[in-house]
Amino acid sequence: MTRDAAPTARRSRLGSPLPVKFYDRPTELVARELLGTILETRTPDGVTRARIVETEAYLGPDDPACHAAAGLTRRTEHLFGPPGMSYVYFIYGMYWCFNAVTRERGHGAAVLIRAVHPITGIDLMRRRRPRAHRDRDLTNGPGKLCLAMGIVGEMNGTSLRRGPIIIRAGDAVSDADVVVTPRIGITQAAEWPLRYLVRDDPFVSKTPPQFFRRNYEAG
DNA sequence: CATTTGATGTTCT
DNA sequence: GAACATCAAATGC
Numbered sequence: 436m437t438r439d440a441a442p443t444a445r446r447s448r449l450g451s452p453l454p455v456k457f458y459d460r461p462t463e464l465v466a467r468e469l470l471g472t473i474l475e476t477r478t479p480d481g482v483t484r485a486r487i488v489e490t491e492a493y494l495g496p497d498d499p500a501c502h503a504a505a506g507l508t509r510r511t512e513h514l515f516g517p518p519g520m521s522y523v524y525f526i527y528g529m530y531w532c533f534n535a536v537t538r539e540r541g542h543g544a545a546v547l548i549r550a551v552h553p554i555t556g557i558d559l560m561r562r563r564r565p566r567a568h569r570d571r572d573l574t575n576g577p578g579k580l581c582l583a584m585g586i587v588g589e590m591n592g593t594s595l596r597r598g599p600i601i602i603r604a605g606d607a608v609s610d611a612d613v614v615v616t617p618r619i620g621i622t623q624a625a626e627w628p629l630r631y632l633v634r635d636d637p638f639v640s641k642t643p644p645q646f647f648r649r650n651y652e653a654g
Numbered sequence: 655c656a657t658t659t660g661a662t663g664t665t666c667t
Numbered sequence: 668g669a670a671c672a673t674c675a676a677a678t679g680c
Contacts, residue, residue, distance in 0.1 A: 491672070500672070510665065527673050528662030534672090547672055566675070578673045620672055644656065 450604030453596045457518035462537045462544040466492040466631050469535065471608040474551050475601040478585040480563075483556035485574060485584065486605055488636040489549040491618050492629040493534070495542050499623035503543025513592035515543045521600050523581075523591040530578030533586050535595055535602065549577045549619070549630070551584075552638040560584065576640045608633055616646050 455468045467490075475484045493501035502511050502524070514522045514536060522534040522545050534545035551574045553560055560573050560583035567573045567583075574580040581587070586600060595602045612634045617626050619640070632639045 493672075502672080505666070508666075524672085525664060527671060528664065530662095530673050532672060549672085572675095576673070618672075622670090 452601055452603055453519055454604035455602070457535065457537045458539050462494050462546060463492040463629055463631075465535070465537045466490040466546045466629065467613060469546055469548070469602070470613060470631055470633055471605045473554070473603040473605040474548065474580075474584065475555075475598075475603055476584040476586060477599050477601070480585060481556055481559050483559055483584045484554045484603075485551035485580070486554060487548055487550075487602075488552050489630070489632040489639050491547040491549055491631070493545050493547060494629075495538065495544040498544075498627075500618065500621045500625070500627075501543065501545075504623075507543075511543065514545055515541055516592060519595050521590055521593050521595060523586060523588055525588060526578070531581040531586055531588060532577045533581055533590075533600070547577060548580065550575045550632070550636075550638050550640045551580050552636055553583070571637050573638075575638045616642060619643065 450473055454472060455465055457465055469487050469490050472487050473484055474487055475482065495501055496503045498504060503514055505511065507515050510524060513520060516536060517540045518537050520536045522536050523531055526532055532547060534547050536545045538544045553574055563585065564573050564583050573583045590600055593600060614632050614634050615628050616630045617628055618630050
């Protein structure tokens with residue numbers, strides 16, 4: 436019943452925005468540290484929040500799988516932009532993919548968010564994903580999470596601190612719970628172990644069976 | 655469970 | 668014209 440009890444209790448509910456340092460350090464380290472942070476979207480439909488449980492690092496022009504390898508084009512404008520911004524692109528004629536831009540302006544590196552674990556706005560996600568029969572299918576892939584959270588091309592090049600896509604602090608993921616594997620769905624530099632995921636999380640995307648013949652473990 | 659296929663359209667060669 | 672950082676449904680074990 437003290438005067439300031441209510442504001443104090445209310446304050447700690449949301450993590451601070453942009454808890455990860457995006458510049459002047461290796462992109463694969465940013466991919467690792469983004470595990471466990473909270474992805475939030477604000478649209479006219481409402482707010483969604485979800486825990487990031489799977490990421491992939493794309494290192495820049497010297498990474499053949501990275502869009503930056505094609506150089507500066509209209510598509511990659513924001514990939515080469517300053518860190519801490521979104522890079523949203525259209526793929527296979529139907530889907531959006533969402534990245535967090537890392538490194539300094541002109542470098543061309545980013546982290547693809549591949550899967551998230553819903554926390555807030557699950558009913559809204561269900562309405563946006565009518566084909567998903569199970570909740571685990573709502574957000575267990577890069578195209579699926581963009582549909583569920585309302586991420587579209589208009590959000591390309593926006594601040595991950597100010598929105599409409601915001602990354603907030605969440606519960607840390609220990610090294611023992613981090614699994615590293617090759618990246619998925621690419622042909623160039625396919626062996627590079629740059630995919631990071633939270634062990635045993637039900638919302639992680641499907642790992643190709645051939646990966647299990649090798650024993651990929653925490654890095 | 656694993657593997658294949660069709661849908662769809664922008665981007666770059 | 669080919670490639671594409673995908674998804675869902677269908678088919679093969």
